[in-house]
Ligand SMILES: *[C@@H]1O[C@H](CO)[C@@H](O)[C@H](O)[C@H]1NC(C)=O
Ligand SMILES: *[C@@H]1O[C@H](CO)[C@@H](O)[C@H](O)[C@H]1NC(C)=O
Ligand SMILES: *[C@@H]1O[C@H](CO)[C@@H](O)[C@H](O)[C@H]1NC(C)=O
Ligand SMILES: *[C@@H]1O[C@H](CO)[C@@H](O)[C@H](O)[C@H]1NC(C)=O
């Protein structure tokens with residue numbers, strides 16, 4: 001509607017109405033802070049936008065640009081959702097072409113450093129875009145007011161900057177990089193900074209190399225609000241597991257993904273007290289001996305994935321394990337070493 005008002009053709013006709021609107025709509029979401037609009041325009045210039053995702057980024061009212069949300073009371077930009085939808089991959093191995101990403105942006109970090117200028121931004125989603133294996137920019141650690149940051153599968157390379165530990169308001173930090181491309185392009189050797197993120201509820205680091213992060217679980221244990229933790233394909237093994245009993249604050253954790261790592265032997269003792277878990281994924285490790293009765297403690301489990309390990313028996317039988325798990329909907333035991341245990345590959349217990 002405001003767009004129409006700024007159309008010169010309509011200016012004369014609507015002058016009176018416009019004045020009236022401006023008086024009565026002081027607090028409408030349709031005001032856009034000019035300084036922030038300029039920041040967005042700088043940002044736009046820094047992107048290559050082959051699929052014209054930012055074609056709506058023009059005109060005075062940046063609050064109605066695609067992916068932009070403003071605070072309804074003060075007009076500041078609070079949310080920037082530039083998530084790229086699914087990728088379309090050209091076959092560069094055959095044709096020698098670059099990988100073409102559907103709806104993707106290129107973001108040269110040096111230009112893009114205007115982003116922290118959006119000082120009221122709480123939600124930033126750049127996931128799925130193509131940063132061409134550049135490093136995660138240091139200035140990402142300056143946006144202290146952020147509560148949600150998703151830069152998953154955005155083709156970053158190098159070490160995750162420690163100064164993300166300054167983002168103490170974060171509820172959600174998704175750095176996962178499980179996409180195509182080189183495994184472990186991103187790594188984090190020193191993870192101490194994570195303990196600073198005391199509001200964190202969701203942490204995604206899947207596909208990031210954490211093999212050198214010796215204190216990983218001790219650090220994660222300091223996060224009092226963690227509900228969801230994704231550490232598949234990160235490379236840790238038994239040496240990362242805490243060797244002394246640990247008073248896990250992630251007692252209350254709901255979703256834990258430790259799939260496709262190198263945990264070997266019995267099910268990690270560390271899990272013992274995480275009885276609030278709803279989803280536990282341990283697939284693709286080297287866990288052996290027996291599926292222990294200790295899973296009986298997990299009364300709230302809904303999905304349990306133990307596939308592709310070396311389990312060879314089930315202590316006291318399948319039924320005794322499932323006996324306490326009233327909420328269980330799926331249990332995946334496929335690709336293990338069971339012999340003569342009368343169980344299907346994948347039991348769907350729902351319905
Ligand atoms: C202005 O704000 C008040 C209180 O928040 C709200 O009731 C009213 O609908 C708003 N007016 C407009 C035009 O947004
Ligand atoms: C981050 O974005 C991806 C899509 O690019 C989405 O699948 C994922 O759920 C998001 N993570 C969070 C924690 O919202
Ligand atoms: C990632 O960065 C390292 C140096 O830190 C470099 O050796 C490597 O080639 C980079 N990977 C890609 C895919 O650009
Ligand atoms: C941000 O983090 C870095 C690295 O951890 C630290 O040196 C710096 O003091 C922090 N800055 C602020 C303003 O807290």
Ligand SMILES: *[C@@H]1O[C@H](CO)[C@@H](O)[C@H](O)[C@H]1NC(C)=O
Pocket residue numbers: 162163164165166168192193196
């Ligand atoms: C942790 O937060 C404090 C206070 O904000 C800051 O001074 C410090 O540099 C942060 N540490 C890291 C490792 O980011």
Ligand SMILES: *[C@@H]1O[C@H](CO)[C@@H](O)[C@H](O)[C@H]1NC(C)=O
Pocket residue numbers: 245246247248269270271272273
């Ligand atoms: C589980 O909790 C009990 C009681 O609080 C404690 O004694 C035990 O050491 C904990 N186990 C682990 C693995 O943290």
Ligand SMILES: *[C@@H]1O[C@H](CO)[C@@H](O)[C@H](O)[C@H]1NC(C)=O
Pocket residue numbers: 247
């Ligand atoms: C939890 O463990 C940490 C470090 O291991 C220790 O400093 C703290 O006192 C423990 N808290 C409780 C309540 O046992």
Ligand SMILES: *[C@@H]1O[C@H](CO)[C@@H](O)[C@H](O)[C@H]1NC(C)=O
Pocket residue numbers: 264265266286288289310
């Ligand atoms: C189970 O795994 C542990 C750790 O890798 C190994 O030492 C042990 O030999 C394995 N046991 C069996 C029966 O395969």
